[in-house]
Amino acid sequence: MIYLRLxxxxxxxxxxxxxxxxxxxxxxxxxxxxxxxxxxxxxxxxVAVSESTPGPIGVNMATYVGFTTAGIPGAVIATLGIIxxxxxxxxxxAKALKAFRQNKYVDATFxxxxxxxxxxxxAAGVLVLKLAxxxxxxxxxxxxxxxxxxxxxxxxxxxxLVLTRYVKKIKDLHPIFFIAASAVVGIVFAF
Amino acid sequence: MxxxxxxxxxxxxxxxxxxxxxxxxxxxxxxEIVDKRNWASSEELMDYYAVGQCTPGVIAVNTATFIGQKRxxxxxxxxxxxxxxxxxxxxxxxxxxxxxxxxxxxxVKQAFAGIxxxxxxxxxxxxxxxxxxxxxxxxxxxxxxxVFILSVFLDISPAVFVILCAAAGILFxxxxxRGK
Numbered sequence: 001m002i003y004l005r006l007x008x009x010x011x012x013x014x015x016x017x018x019x020x021x022x023x024x025x026x027x028x029x030x031x032x033x034x035x036x037x038x039x040x041x042x043x044x045x046x047v048a049v050s051e052s053t054p055g056p057i058g059v060n061m062a063t064y065v066g067f068t069t070a071g072i073p074g075a076v077i078a079t080l081g082i083i084x085x086x087x088x089x090x091x092x093x094a095k096a097l098k099a100f101r102q103n104k105y106v107d108a109t110f111x112x113x114x115x116x117x118x119x120x121x122x123a124a125g126v127l128v129l130k131l132a133x134x135x136x137x138x139x140x141x142x143x144x145x146x147x148x149x150x151x152x153x154x155x156x157x158x159x160x161l162v163l164t165r166y167v168k169k170i171k172d173l174h175p176i177f178f179i180a181a182s183a184v185v186g187i188v189f190a191f
Numbered sequence: 192m193x194x195x196x197x198x199x200x201x202x203x204x205x206x207x208x209x210x211x212x213x214x215x216x217x218x219x220x221x222x223e224i225v226d227k228r229n230w231a232s233s234e235e236l237m238d239y240y241a242v243g244q245c246t247p248g249v250i251a252v253n254t255a256t257f258i259g260q261k262r263x264x265x266x267x268x269x270x271x272x273x274x275x276x277x278x279x280x281x282x283x284x285x286x287x288x289x290x291x292x293x294x295x296x297x298x299v300k301q302a303f304a305g306i307x308x309x310x311x312x313x314x315x316x317x318x319x320x321x322x323x324x325x326x327x328x329x330x331x332x333x334x335x336x337x338v339f340i341l342s343v344f345l346d347i348s349p350a351v352f353v354i355l356c357a358a359a360g361i362l363f364x365x366x367x368x369r370g371k
Binding site: 012014015016017018019021022024025026027030033041044045047048049050051053054055056057058059060063064067068072075076079082083085086087089090091093094097100101104105106107108109110111112113114115116117118119120121122123124125126128129131132133153156157160161164165174175176178179181182183184185186187189190191 | 247291303306315337353358360
């Protein structure tokens with residue numbers, strides 16, 4: 001029953017993803033690997049769309065993955081799945097908000113969870129990196145080392161890195177500008 | 192009943208206007224929830240937001256549940272949360288439907304190949320930003336690197352890492368490794 005499995009997988013992501021939008025990414029890769037519902041490259045595209053449309057990124061990605069997997073009912077079920085743990089947990093702790101915030105075990109738990117989340121997101125980033133900047137398949141078939149690198153993509157990545165991190169005024173622009181610009185570069189330079 | 196509808200509409204608005212989530216949402220919540228409707232004070236909003244960040248799940252959703260709950264109890268929490276995700280459901284479903292039928296056009300493929308490069312950079316930037324807040328001492332540095340290396344090379348569910356790191360956080364704090 002695909003709907004039950006969808007709900008379960010996204011409930012898990014909602015329960016264990018700590019630290020905002022990108023934190024759901026490692027879970028989505030895990031779903032992709034264990035179910036085969038969508039590919040890694042589809043997932044990277046979904047991240048881009050989720051960043052460029054209104055709404056929280058985590059919710060957008062759940063809706064998108066759900067839709068890709070099982071149409072409109074899938075979109076609804078995946079979204080309900082990812083928000084269900086939040087609703088349950090928040091309703092439970094809402095009455096004791098102060099006590100929860102000041103509880104030393106909660107604090108200690110999150111002290112351990114935050115670096116975990118960073119490590120997981122970085123590992124998911126490596127998967128996108130492999131896909132976007134390297135031609136692993138081409139390299140495997142030709143064996144020529146220069147075939148491994150997608151030089152156009154690496155150049156674009158370098159430019160984006162500088163623009164989004166170091167150039168005043170430009171670095172504070174919304175990600176959607178960089179995504180749109182990258183799409184144009186992709187078409188103009190035939191990526 | 193009126194207030195439930197109002198909760199749904201207010202949070203649907205927040206959902207539409209939140210581009211990218213996270214901190215982008217705060218000014219919109221301030222305007223819709225604090226200034227216009229007086230449903231919570233700025234301080235309460237910051238409290239909810241702080242707790243929303245240190246509970247699992249999407250931060251925007253957690254904040255919506257808090258405020259809905261405060262206004263109208265459990266039902267209010269659920270309605271506000273449904274409100275905040277409603278725009279995503281509609282917009283993403285539309286876009287996903289359209290994109291699926293254009294996915295095979297060469298120009299669309301090239302555009303997404305370019306976009307994927309951008310996604311790499313955006314993820315990298317998110318990681319460095321979170322790194323600063325999370326990796327504060329030797330213990331968290333070790334934890335972060337260990338999780339990264341193991342999850343790159345082994346096929347382990349991220350949920351397993353999350354559970355183990357929660358336990359490690361408590362253990363490290365108990366034995367006094369924290370902050371060293």
